Amino acid sequence: MSDAMQPLHPNQRKLLRVRIFVFALVLVVAAAAADFALLRKTEMPWGVLSIATLLAGVAAVLVLPRRRYRAWAWRMDEDELRIASGVMIRSDTVVPFGRVQHIDVLRGPLQRSYGLASLVLHTAGTRSAAVLLPGLEAQEAERMRDHIRGKIREDLA
Amino acid sequence: MSEPPTAATGIVADRRLHPTTLVSRTLRAIPEAAGGMAAYAALIARADASQIVFLVMVALALAALIAFLGWWRFRYGVGTSEIVIESGVIRRRRRVIPFERVQDIAIEQRLLARLFGTAHVRIETGGAAADEGHLDSISLADAHGLRDHIRGSHVVTDAAGGAASSSPAAEPMLFEMGFGRVLYSGLFNFSLVFVAAIFAVLQNVDEFGLWRPKDLPPDMVERVGSAWLAASLALGFAVLLLGFVAGVVRTLARDYGYKLTRAPNGFRRRRGLATLSEAVIPIRRIQVARLGNGLVMRALGWHRLDFQTLGADPKERGAQVAAPFARIDEVRPILAEAGYPDEREAGEWRRGPVLSFVRRGLAPLLAGLAMVAVALALEPLNFIAAAVLLLLAALAPLRWHRHRHALGGRAFYVRSGVLNHSIRIMPYANVQAIEVTRGPVQRLLGLATVRVDTAGAGAGGVRAVDLAAGDAAALAGRLLDLFNEHRRRRKDARGTGSVAVS
Numbered sequence: 001m002s003d004a005m006q007p008l009h010p011n012q013r014k015l016l017r018v019r020i021f022v023f024a025l026v027l028v029v030a031a032a033a034a035d036f037a038l039l040r041k042t043e044m045p046w047g048v049l050s051i052a053t054l055l056a057g058v059a060a061v062l063v064l065p066r067r068r069y070r071a072w073a074w075r076m077d078e079d080e081l082r083i084a085s086g087v088m089i090r091s092d093t094v095v096p097f098g099r100v101q102h103i104d105v106l107r108g109p110l111q112r113s114y115g116l117a118s119l120v121l122h123t124a125g126t127r128s129a130a131v132l133l134p135g136l137e138a139q140e141a142e143r144m145r146d147h148i149r150g151k152i153r154e155d156l157a
Numbered sequence: 158m159s160e161p162p163t164a165a166t167g168i169v170a171d172r173r174l175h176p177t178t179l180v181s182r183t184l185r186a187i188p189e190a191a192g193g194m195a196a197y198a199a200l201i202a203r204a205d206a207s208q209i210v211f212l213v214m215v216a217l218a219l220a221a222l223i224a225f226l227g228w229w230r231f232r233y234g235v236g237t238s239e240i241v242i243e244s245g246v247i248r249r250r251r252r253v254i255p256f257e258r259v260q261d262i263a264i265e266q267r268l269l270a271r272l273f274g275t276a277h278v279r280i281e282t283g284g285a286a287a288d289e290g291h292l293d294s295i296s297l298a299d300a301h302g303l304r305d306h307i308r309g310s311h312v313v314t315d316a317a318g319g320a321a322s323s324s325p326a327a328e329p330m331l332f333e334m335g336f337g338r339v340l341y342s343g344l345f346n347f348s349l350v351f352v353a354a355i356f357a358v359l360q361n362v363d364e365f366g367l368w369r370p371k372d373l374p375p376d377m378v379e380r381v382g383s384a385w386l387a388a389s390l391a392l393g394f395a396v397l398l399l400g401f402v403a404g405v406v407r408t409l410a411r412d413y414g415y416k417l418t419r420a421p422n423g424f425r426r427r428r429g430l431a432t433l434s435e436a437v438i439p440i441r442r443i444q445v446a447r448l449g450n451g452l453v454m455r456a457l458g459w460h461r462l463d464f465q466t467l468g469a470d471p472k473e474r475g476a477q478v479a480a481p482f483a484r485i486d487e488v489r490p491i492l493a494e495a496g497y498p499d500e501r502e503a504g505e506w507r508r509g510p511v512l513s514f515v516r517r518g519l520a521p522l523l524a525g526l527a528m529v530a531v532a533l534a535l536e537p538l539n540f541i542a543a544a545v546l547l548l549l550a551a552l553a554p555l556r557w558h559r560h561r562h563a564l565g566g567r568a569f570y571v572r573s574g575v576l577n578h579s580i581r582i583m584p585y586a587n588v589q590a591i592e593v594t595r596g597p598v599q600r601l602l603g604l605a606t607v608r609v610d611t612a613g614a615g616a617g618g619v620r621a622v623d624l625a626a627g628d629a630a631a632l633a634g635r636l637l638d639l640f641n642e643h644r645r646r647r648k649d650a651r652g653t654g655s656v657a658v659s
């Protein structure tokens with residue numbers, strides 16, 4: 001199934017870590033606030049919720065980026081793009097270039113600071129209406145877009 | 158191919174909708190407006206009848222005013238290559254639909270419209286619903302004229318004959334249902350919609366305080382109690398009967414005079430008792446054909462054929478009915494006309510490994526057992542839920558056994574359903590994307606699902622569920638190869654066929 005699929009750019013792992021860190025931080029702060037404001041008045045020993053959330057957050061930051069990063073892989077073939085993704089539900093999608101309606105290259109602020117971009121292939125399909133491939137090096141993403149665009153033109157000619 | 162829509166080339170939107178539109182729109186708005194007003198009146202003050210009548214009149218006037226404003230501010234204009242529609246009372250919206258984008262022009266006549274000789278014209282573009290054009294309503298003659306005008310000006314590429322001057326009456330008949338057939342098919346469309354409506358009314362009656370069993374004297378309550386079983390049996394029977402009647406009535410209203418003819422670029426479907434509707438299913442937009450039937454229908458040898466089309470009316474859940482109730486010999490010619498192979502060309506049907514029924518049955522089995530525990534410990538009523546879940550688990554082997562796929566010469570076939578059978582037929586060239594997915598349980602059992610995405614697909618697309626992981630990968634690869642091969646072939650055929658495609 002996977003003869004030499006390419007991993008995402010290593011920076012994607014760092015980006016995921018930052019994202020998960022921020023998300024965990026928000027949760028920990030919220031838990032701490034709840035602890036101080038509300039739970040202190042109940043019989044529950046206070047601090048338990050904060051510490052539990054903190055531990056879960058640390059675990060998430062240590063484990064999740066790696067798992068998510070590893071779930072992704074892609075390969076550009078002659079006439080199609082293959083993308084593997086999903087941690088729990090593994091998915092392996094093939095999009096023939098002839099079916100691509102238009103292509104987006106997305107760069108969010110965080111992605112820009114890591115020099116990354118996402119490629120989005122839009123098809124007329126329903127579930128695969130927008131197939132996302134994140135964590136590409138920005139120039140690579142643009143090269144891929146131009147290549148696929150050329151393929152679409154060829155297909156229409 | 159993808160030039161931008163030309164800037165509206167000076168077409169003046171100077172035509173208005175038919176004036177009788179005012180009447181039908183006002184009438185259509187009454188139930189809502191009057192109901193709302195009456196409820197409002199009943200709510201704020203215990204208003205007497207005359208006050209309610211006054212409020213209803215106000216509502217009526219309001220509805221008429223809104224209808225008038227809408228009509229006054231709605232204009233359209235037809236040019237040589239596009240139609241312009243301007244609408245909106247306060248915020249004006251100007252929509253330009255180039256004829257070459259028009260995929261389908263549906264003409265529908267509701268009961269009132271038939272009295273007035275008008276029709277609702279829907280111009281479908283195959284894009285989002287927001288890109289479509291509605292003319293509700295114009296005179297029937299204008300509607301036909303408009304359709305011929307649009308058809309005539311843009312070349313229909315895959316039509317054998319000339320598209321311009323075809324009259325629906327002269328088109329070859331593909332499938333027709335007589336009165337008896339429609340009536341008969343209604344029996345299979347058992348529907349509880351009337352029952353639901355009656356219960357809704359009863360509930361309202363109760364709220365208005367007209368019916369209060371609590372107020373009965375105690376000895377009466379006792380007697381009512383003893384008659385409970387008989388009453389509920391009778392009620393059950395009545396509900397059942399009403400369900401059949403509702404099904405027949407609804408089917409008759411929808412499918413009366415069902416005719417499917419071969420239009421220049423697709424199938425033209427005309428049907429309806431009070432509301433006459435006419436729609437064209439363009440063959441080029443058909444993505445998947447689905448042949449199906451329920452248990453009783455199948456036992457009596459009846460089938461239903463529908464087409465999943467691109468940009469189809471969401472009301473029809475992405476599927477356009479071609480033949481709602483037909484013998485297999487009547488279905489096959491329709492498929493052939495659409496250029497689709499029928500179920501006999503499927504070749505060898507394949508099935509996933511037996512483990513699949515473990516995957517399908519595991520979740521309902523565990524949930525069912527948990528429910529049994531809950532029922533034993535806490536609340537006996539949970540036995541019902543437990544029974545449903547365990548039945549679902551018991552059906553898993555049947556579902557596995559029934560679910561098969563086949564790689565035919567021209568199309569991919571998927572069969573599924575235990576009680577309601579269905580066969581999906583998808584020509585290889587219609588693939589949009591191919592996906593192999595593996596959930597946690599599937600990974601544990603070494604299974605995988607192949608899902609083929611098509612344009613305008615409903616939930617799930619065309620799926621071969623729970624194949625052995627290796628077979629799934631092989632199937633995905635094979636489908637991709639077949640897609641490339643058929644697409645190339647189709648393109649070559651188109652290239653040599655018609656030259657005059659602009």
